[in-house]
Amino acid sequence: MIDNGGNRMTNTTLSHLECPKCAATYDADQVQQLCTCGSPLLVRYDLEEAGKRLRKEDLPDRAPTLWRYKELLPVRDEANIVSLGEGMTPLVRFDRVGAADGFDNLYMKDEGTIPTGSFKARGAAVGVSRAKELGVDVLAMPTNGNAGGAWAAYAARAGIKATVVMPTSAPVITRNECDVAGSDFYLVNGLISDAGKIVGRAIAEQGWYDASTLKEPYRIEGKKTMGYELAEQFGWDVPDVILYPTGGGVGLIGIYKALRELQEMGWIGDKMPRLVAVQATGCAPIVKAWEAGEKASEFWNDAMTVAFGITVPKALGDFLVLEAVYDTNGCAVAVEDDKILHAQRRLATLEGAFLCPEGAATYAAALQLKEQGWIQAHETVVLLNTGAGIKYPDTVHPQPVVLNPDDNL
Numbered sequence: 520m521i522d523n524g525g526n527r528m529t530n531t532t533l534s535h536l537e538c539p540k541c542a543a544t545y546d547a548d549q550v551q552q553l554c555t556c557g558s559p560l561l562v563r564y565d566l567e568e569a570g571k572r573l574r575k576e577d578l579p580d581r582a583p584t585l586w587r588y589k590e591l592l593p594v595r596d597e598a599n600i601v602s603l604g605e606g607m608t609p610l611v612r613f614d615r616v617g618a619a620d621g622f623d624n625l626y627m628k629d630e631g632t633i634p635t636g637s638f639k640a641r642g643a644a645v646g647v648s649r650a651k652e653l654g655v656d657v658l659a660m661p662t663n664g665n666a667g668g669a670w671a672a673y674a675a676r677a678g679i680k681a682t683v684v685m686p687t688s689a690p691v692i693t694r695n696e697c698d699v700a701g702s703d704f705y706l707v708n709g710l711i712s713d714a715g716k717i718v719g720r721a722i723a724e725q726g727w728y729d730a731s732t733l734k735e736p737y738r739i740e741g742k743k744t745m746g747y748e749l750a751e752q753f754g755w756d757v758p759d760v761i762l763y764p765t766g767g768g769v770g771l772i773g774i775y776k777a778l779r780e781l782q783e784m785g786w787i788g789d790k791m792p793r794l795v796a797v798q799a800t801g802c803a804p805i806v807k808a809w810e811a812g813e814k815a816s817e818f819w820n821d822a823m824t825v826a827f828g829i830t831v832p833k834a835l836g837d838f839l840v841l842e843a844v845y846d847t848n849g850c851a852v853a854v855e856d857d858k859i860l861h862a863q864r865r866l867a868t869l870e871g872a873f874l875c876p877e878g879a880a881t882y883a884a885a886l887q888l889k890e891q892g893w894i895q896a897h898e899t900v901v902l903l904n905t906g907a908g909i910k911y912p913d914t915v916h917p918q919p920v921v922l923n924p925d926d927n928l
Contacts, residue, residue, distance in 0.1 A: 527597045529589040532569040536560040536736050539839065547593065550653050552734050559733035559836055561776070562593050562740050570784045578751060583607035585641055585744040591780065592645060593740055599652040601677045603634035605644045606744055610752040610901075616869040620886060624899040626758070627872060628749060631907030635696065637828075637875070638742065638770060638905045639669035645741030647673040650728055655679060659722055660730040661714030663766065663828050664689040665906055667704075668696030670730055675700045682727065684714040690827060692910045710822060712832050732767040733836045739773045746777025749901065750787055757792050759898035762884055764877035764905055765796040765805055765851070766829035768840035775843035792901075794849035796840055797884040799824035799856060804833060805840055809851035814838055825856045825914060826876040828905065850893065854883040860914060862886070867908070876914050878904030 536545040538554035539561055545551045547562065554560055573590040581587035585606030594600055609629045617625035630638035647670065650658060659682040660670055667683040674681035681702040685694070686709060697704040707714045715731060722729045729735060750757055757778065763771040771794055781787045796805050802822035808815060819832040834840065844851055863879035866872050874882075881902040888894045908914070922928075 529592070529594055529597055529600075530572050531592060531595055532565040532572065532590055533593045533595065534563045534565050537563050547736075548653070550655065550728065551736060552729050559839070560736040562736050564591055564780070566780060566783045575755065575786060585644065585741065585748075588744055588747050591747070592744075593737055594645070594648045594652055596652060599648050601648045601651060601673050602644055603640065603672070603676065605634050605640045607748060608632050608745075610749070611870075611872065613866070613870050613872075616866060619869060621889060621896050622885070622900055623897050625885075625902070626900065627866075627874070627878075627902045627904050628745065629872070630745070630903065630905050631873075631875065631878070635665070635669040635672050636907040636910050637665040637669065638745065638903075639666040640673070641741035641744055642666070642738035642769065643669035643673040643741070646670070646730060646735060646738040647677050647679065649737040649740075650679060650730070650735070651677045655728040657682070657725070658728040658730040659683075659718050659725075661685065661711050661718045662689075662693075663711050663830060664693030665828055665910070666732070667702070668693045668700070671697045671700035671702035671704075674702065681730075682718070682721065684717050686710055686714060688827070690911055690913070692912075710830065710832060712818075732769055732834070739769050739776065741773075742770045743773035743777035743780075745770060745903070746774035747781070749774070750778065750781055753899075755787055757787055757790055758901045759792060760795060760885075760894055760900045761792045761903065762795040762797050762881035762901070763903045764826065764829050764880050765798055765840060766831035766877075767834045768796065768805065768836050770903065770905065771796055771843055772836055772839045775847065791847045794843050794847045795881075795884060795888070796844055796849070796851040797881050798829055798851065798853045799826045799859065799880060800853045801856065802830045802832060803851075803853035804831075805837060806851040806853040808837065808841060809844060814841055816841075824859075826859055826880050827911075828875070828877045829880070850888070852884045852887060854880050854887060858883040858887075863908065863914060872904070873908030874904045875906035875908050875911055878902065878906065878908075
């Protein structure tokens, strides 16, 4: 579709922004951050119209990127799409480890193959595209690493200046990504929550666009496409269980949002996968809240885990994560660091898949839940690997035998 100005439009059915707490609505074509009540805003679409503009049978003829779902994404003009080819990541069946550990139908959705090496590219692609469309020229954000690398890369491609602050303990590779992409890049002696405070002060003083997790509405729209893809890859018959490593929780919130949208459009049935929020025992605020039946979490003191990307002491969208877990009869589970590293090595040894520690945590959790009887052997189980293991070289400590040139094996 081309508008009167000659622009090529995406045919989006974007309607408005809505607060999930107080139901206030906002104009989606103005820069919006949080609701006045302090809640994140969610993007809403005219799903009845979306069902008319987009058909399942159209999808195979479209490019294998997340933009194949453009009618259900918030960008209006294709000229504003900032893309590196992100989306349609592999869904890999794990037969060897499944047979060894008693899973008949075990799969991994591998976000480690996406540009910048993590699922954060999805949120950055849509978030930066929409920021460009709304006229943003400077954005700022705190990060544990991967999000900073992704947003720095996509901001560079869009011609937007990015300021990124991350903990000094963040992986070196993600620091390098921010630096090489030309962002204004800083380290802080503390956690992501401390980085967030510094960014918040700068935004208040400078008037920059706040790209912090859920403080802009569009990151979640990129990440929700994991849910669309899973439904499409399973032939519109959703799996029984999806395990997701949960820090800020945007990916899990997004998958839940996507599946509800597909239900409303009539593309999938009433069945919903049981969503599992996976955390580490060293930082498990969502698990603690779920076990207590609470609707929100409390700040987790002294947070520390080898799964650095989920070291989030208090998520802004914790109530949305918990809602997704409760509404799908899911659960929240914490796993120990040694079990995460064991799972990482086991999947690499049996399947050749080098998952990031956050992704490996989902398999440690699946084993734990199967032992408890919560997951049954026959069920279709999906592990979300949120990033490439090679971005975390410090989680593996090889001790190879060093040979001399004339030595024999």
